[in-house]
Amino acid sequence: MAQSANLELVHVSKRYGATLAVEAIDLKVPADAYCCLLGPSGCGKTSTLRMIAGHEGVSEGDILIGGANVTDLPPAKRGTAMMFQSYALFPHLNCVDNVAFSQKMRGVEKAKRRAQAMEFLELVAMTPFAQRVPAQLSGGQQQRVALARALITHPQILLLDEPLSALDPFLRVRMRAELRRLQRRLGIPFVHVTHGQDEALALADLVVVMNKGKIEQAGSALEVFEKPASEFVARFLGGHNVIETPAGMIAVRADRVKLVPELSNLSRFGAAVASVEYQGASYHVGLEGGGARDLSAILNDAEFAATPLAVGDRIGLAWRDEDIHPLSPAS
C-alpha cells in the first residue's frame, strides 16, 4: 500500500485570539507507530490533530510528514486522511459512494471508483451493506465505512478523532482491537485522539499525554504507566496513588498498595475505608487518610476474602520501597 511516513511536529502552537490552545509542542511519531494523543477535554489534543490534518491553521511551528514540510498544504495534499468523530458520513450517499467520494473528487470515473470502493468495503467487512445509506447502519458499521472512506486515498498517515467514543463499551473493545490489527496490516502511523486512558494504553505504541496545551509525557504505554512523569500524568492515567511525602510527591500504583493492620510496623500511614467496589476479579478499595484524598488500593478477590473490609474500617497502607515512583513537582 502507500509508503508510510513519519510525522514530526516542531514547536507547533495554536492560538485562538488571546488563548493558547497548543503551546510549542514537539513530537515525533515513527513510521509504523500507533500514537494516541491522550488528555482531558480542552487539553489541545483535538486542535493538534486538526492541525496535522490541515483543518486548522498552525499559528507557529512546522509540521513535517515524511520529511516534507506540509504546514501550509491543504488536507488532501498532505497524504493524511482523517476519520471524524461520529464519522461524518454523507447522509445522502450509500456506503459505496461514501467510500468512493474522494476518488470522485479526483475525477476517477464511476465504474472504476465504485470497484475501488468495494475493495475497501471488503477490507472492513462491509460488503453486504454496500448499498445502504448511513442512517440504516449501526454505529460500529458506520465507523467501518468511515474507515474505508479514509483509507481509499492511500494515506501515509491516518488521523482518528475520538473514533470509539460513539460506541457502546462492548463494541469499543472490539473495534479497538480491529483498529490495532488494521494499523499493523497497513503499516502506516495512526494518530488517535482519545480521553480514555484504557484505550490509549491498550492501543498505543506511543502515548502522548497532554494537558493545558502542552505535552506532559510521551512514551510507550509501559513507560507512561510505570513511570508517570508528573502528578498530572499519574492522576490522569488512574491506577496511581499520588502521595505527598517529606521527600516530595510520589506515586504508588494502587495494585501495589498492601492493606495491613493500622498498628503493624509495615504500615506507612493509617487510613479509613471510604468505599468498597467489587470489580469481578478484584476489589477496588477507596481510602481516606494521612491528609490525602482519592487514595485507592486494588486487591485481588482472594486477598480481599482473607481479610474482608467494610466502609469505616481503619487500616494501614504499606508498599515496598521499589514501588515508590518519585514525581517531579507539578508544572
Added chain:
Amino acid sequence: MATSRAPLESQGLPGWLQAMPFGLVFAAFFVLPLCFVIMVSFWDYNEYEMIPAFTTRSYTESFEGCLADLPNLCTMLATYLSTAKFCLIVWALTLSIGFTVAYFLAFYVRSATTQMVLFLVCTIPFWTSNVIRMISWIPLLGRNGLVNQLLMSAHLVNAPVEWLLYSQFSVALAFVHLFTFFMVAPIFNSMMRIDRRLIEAAYDSGASAWQMLTNVIMPLSKPGIAIGSIFVITIVMGDYITFSVMGGGQIASAGKIVATRLDALQFPPAAASAVILLVATMVIIGVLNRIVDIRKEL
C-alpha cells in the same frame, strides 16, 4: 422494554385528541370552503342567479373549443401555458438568487448573531404590503421613471425603454422581488442543518469549493429547495394582483381567470376555474414530490 413503554403511552391525551384543535381549524377554514367551491363549480347559473342543479357546464365551457382548435391553443390552455412560463422563469430566478443568499448566510457569515441579524434584515420588506412594494416599482420603471431618465442622460438610449413597465419583464421582476425570501428561508434552514463536519470531511477528501457545492451542499439542501419551490410555484400560479398591477392589464394569468369571473358574479364558472387551477398546481407539486420525497426529508 414492555415496562418502560406502558407509562409513556398512557401519559397525556391520545394522539388524535391532541391533533383535534388544529384538525378542526383545518376542517372549518380549508376543507369545508374547498368542498363548497367544488360543489358550486358543478352548479348551473344564468345572468342573475346560481341554480343548484348538477351540471358540468362550467367546465365544458371553460375548455370550449380546446380540442377542436388544436394545434392552436384555446384561451384556457394559452393562459395556463403563459402562467406556467412565468412560473418557470420566476422559479429559476428565485431559486438561483435564494440559494445564493442562503449559501452566503449559512456558510460565509461566521457569527450566529450576524447570521440572525442579516436573516431578519431579509424580512424587513414584509413590513409593507405586497401591493405597495409593487407600486413602488412604477416611479422607477415608468416611461419617465428613474431608470429611463438615467439611461437617457447617459445617452445609452435615445427614446425611453418601453418594456420596463407593464410588461412580462416587470411582472417577473415584481415576482422575484416579492417572493425570493420564500426560497431563502427554507433553503437557509436546510443548510443550517447540514453537519459542518461533512464540509470538513469533503474538504479532507480533496473536494474543491465547486465540488463541495454540487456534491454535498446542493444534495443536502434539496428539502429546502423543494419547499421553497412549492411556495413560489403555488403563489405564482394563483396570483392575479401582481399580474394586474405590473402587467398593466395586458397579461393573462390563471388567477386572473378566476378573478374576472368573480367580478362578473359568475360564481359557478369562477369556482370551476379555481378547481382547474388547484388541479394544475397539484400536478406540478406532485411532479416535484416525485423528484424529492419531502415527507421523508422533514
